[in-house]
Amino acid sequence: MSIQVSQVKGDVVELIFNPRKEDLRVGETLRIQERDSGEGLVVQVVAFRMVTYPSLIQEQLELVIGNAPPLSRELLTYLSEAQETLQEYDTSEARNLKIAIAKIRKLTGRRWDQWDGWIPIRDVEVTRVSDQELFENCIDDLGNPLHLGQTLRGEPFFIEGHYLEKVNVITGVKGAGKSYLSKVVLLELINAGAPCVVFDLNKEYIHLPKQDLDPHTGEVRAKGIVHLKAGENLKLGVRQFGLSPLVTMLTRFGLPDVSAMYFENRMARLLQEAWHMERQGRTPPFIGIQHLIDMAEELEFSQNEGVSAAIRSRPLQAEYDKVRNGGALVIDISSLTNLSRQGFVQAIIDIIREICERELQRGTGCFPFVFFEEAHLYISHNTIGYIVTRSRHLGITCFFVTNMIGGLDETVLRQVDNLFLLYLPFDDDVRHISKSAMVDQETMGAFVKRLRRHHALILGDVTRQYPVIVKIKELKGIHTAGETQYFFKPKRRRTPQDHTTVPELVIPQVLQYNVPEMEHNGVPPDQPSLPLSAPSQPTPEEQLLLARLQARWPDIVTGLREKSAFLGSVLIASNPVKLQDQVLSITFTAGDAFHRDMLEEPEYRALVEKELSTVLQQPVTIVCQMMA
Ligand SMILES: Nc1ncnc2c1ncn2[C@@H]1O[C@H](COP(=O)(O)OP(=O)(O)OP(=O)(O)O)[C@@H](O)[C@H]1O
Numbered sequence: 001m002s003i004q005v006s007q008v009k010g011d012v013v014e015l016i017f018n019p020r021k022e023d024l025r026v027g028e029t030l031r032i033q034e035r036d037s038g039e040g041l042v043v044q045v046v047a048f049r050m051v052t053y054p055s056l057i058q059e060q061l062e063l064v065i066g067n068a069p070p071l072s073r074e075l076l077t078y079l080s081e082a083q084e085t086l087q088e089y090d091t092s093e094a095r096n097l098k099i100a101i102a103k104i105r106k107l108t109g110r111r112w113d114q115w116d117g118w119i120p121i122r123d124v125e126v127t128r129v130s131d132q133e134l135f136e137n138c139i140d141d142l143g144n145p146l147h148l149g150q151t152l153r154g155e156p157f158f159i160e161g162h163y164l165e166k167v168n169v170i171t172g173v174k175g176a177g178k179s180y181l182s183k184v185v186l187l188e189l190i191n192a193g194a195p196c197v198v199f200d201l202n203k204e205y206i207h208l209p210k211q212d213l214d215p216h217t218g219e220v221r222a223k224g225i226v227h228l229k230a231g232e233n234l235k236l237g238v239r240q241f242g243l244s245p246l247v248t249m250l251t252r253f254g255l256p257d258v259s260a261m262y263f264e265n266r267m268a269r270l271l272q273e274a275w276h277m278e279r280q281g282r283t284p285p286f287i288g289i290q291h292l293i294d295m296a297e298e299l300e301f302s303q304n305e306g307v308s309a310a311i312r313s314r315p316l317q318a319e320y321d322k323v324r325n326g327g328a329l330v331i332d333i334s335s336l337t338n339l340s341r342q343g344f345v346q347a348i349i350d351i352i353r354e355i356c357e358r359e360l361q362r363g364t365g366c367f368p369f370v371f372f373e374e375a376h377l378y379i380s381h382n383t384i385g386y387i388v389t390r391s392r393h394l395g396i397t398c399f400f401v402t403n404m405i406g407g408l409d410e411t412v413l414r415q416v417d418n419l420f421l422l423y424l425p426f427d428d429d430v431r432h433i434s435k436s437a438m439v440d441q442e443t444m445g446a447f448v449k450r451l452r453r454h455h456a457l458i459l460g461d462v463t464r465q466y467p468v469i470v471k472i473k474e475l476k477g478i479h480t481a482g483e484t485q486y487f488f489k490p491k492r493r494r495t496p497q498d499h500t501t502v503p504e505l506v507i508p509q510v511l512q513y514n515v516p517e518m519e520h521n522g523v524p525p526d527q528p529s530l531p532l533s534a535p536s537q538p539t540p541e542e543q544l545l546l547a548r549l550q551a552r553w554p555d556i557v558t559g560l561r562e563k564s565a566f567l568g569s570v571l572i573a574s575n576p577v578k579l580q581d582q583v584l585s586i587t588f589t590a591g592d593a594f595h596r597d598m599l600e601e602p603e604y605r606a607l608v609e610k611e612l613s614t615v616l617q618q619p620v621t622i623v624c625q626m627m628a
């Protein structure tokens, strides 16, 4: 393997490599091993940088001569001229050297060991750590594998269910794939026979495969979800709910004050009776609730049908029993008002606590896995704190799915067992999430800011605290979308802004999009539904524009090189091949995967898109591909 150690500073190793020969990625794990002693280090790539011959030689010389002043300008000029001569012989090799910055993680050995500061001093060899070795050292298998996706090198990636218990956080920016990952985990849990509860705020989970239950025997024919709709087929009993929250909620639903007082008095007496009976060791008859239901049915409290309906209860415990051997109660809380949602979820959490206690008492151990989707919108800091601190005792496992990372207290973050992080470009978020102290902030930032679409950084008990980047699997054939309602239905494809002529590059006539032909009555025949399907071929105007862009490509690259020398060198290997719907596809040859990766870095991508948008006088998104 042609990777050389350039230097070691603290826990950072700099490695020089040729990206044409080695396709290194951020997150990749390498071994640096002394040839003679066999001792070595496990390091993980966190970033890359460009290296030119002169700068490399200067760095190396400085290393040798310590703090001596930098090399003179004349010498550097000489070296760069020498490099140019060299390039005439072998352009690609000379410009292609890169430096990978890697963090030292472990000492190698039969089992990886905690790094104690040792660094290799003799001749070393740098090799890749196989996924197999990574799994053996970081991923346990106690017989409960949950399949989440694949590693950077395409190996199937599993986590051990046991280590998923108790506190998990799934976070990332809006649209990064948090809910999708939650669904992947949920479906794996269901499959593995775990009982789950999901608080579904956006009707995102209700279309997952449904449980198929034999109505006569109650036998589960197919595992899946049970859709419970708050206020419809899921209503809470008064005792479960707690009298005070119930009265508040009922008043909000329209129960007149006088009725509320009357209701509260009567209920308080009934609950008191039930409580006394319990204290005497007697089982309180269900009459208390039944009474209430009868009263509600007779519309004693109010003429309001909604209020009466809210009082009728259907025990959640019974629903839970349906999913005890694998399944999910998806509690659809979308139709509740913000106020009632908080009370409702709070009450359900209380029932879940009772369910856990029942499981504990019976020794059956079917503890729930609870997903709080968009947790910040309906559970308070206190409740999150309560769940987190009590979860170990109760047996409950929770997943907080949120993009409001700031809403998670530091105390909570410190108790998190596993973090599932999706793309997270903001420093503030990275700083906050680093308080979990799972890994240093530098690594966290380096990884989560560069995560590609559908990739997640997983770390915690499931990876023995080793940061692992995983491509989350696709849920083929499963409806995962939520129910977003739109007023404006798309009637045609995106229309570009009006463009006339640009200085150097002549833009063909405004790129016309096919507007669906109107029927005689003025109604478009077929309203396309989201997502829009892309047209199969670029228009002639787009093809013409592409040809002109290709002709000017070397100049554009030179222009960009002035803004960033590194970006310029990345783009030398690129070739614009297709322009369609304001999306420009840029290809790289097979040996230039590194360049493609670099161009996908947000800051470089933004620079290129900005420049191209100016040149083409229209917003352009770039897509980087490898040439087949
Ligand atoms: N692993 C994946 N494979 C295929 N599609 C995915 C994957 N992950 C996410 N997606 C798609 O990306 C889009 C955004 O995902 P998702 O809704 O899960 O994001 P989110 O982070 O929950 O967003 P929000 O903050 O709006 O809730 C969805 O259309 C989803 O289908």
Ligand SMILES: [Mg+2]
Pocket: 178, 179, 180
């Ligand atoms: Mg979501």
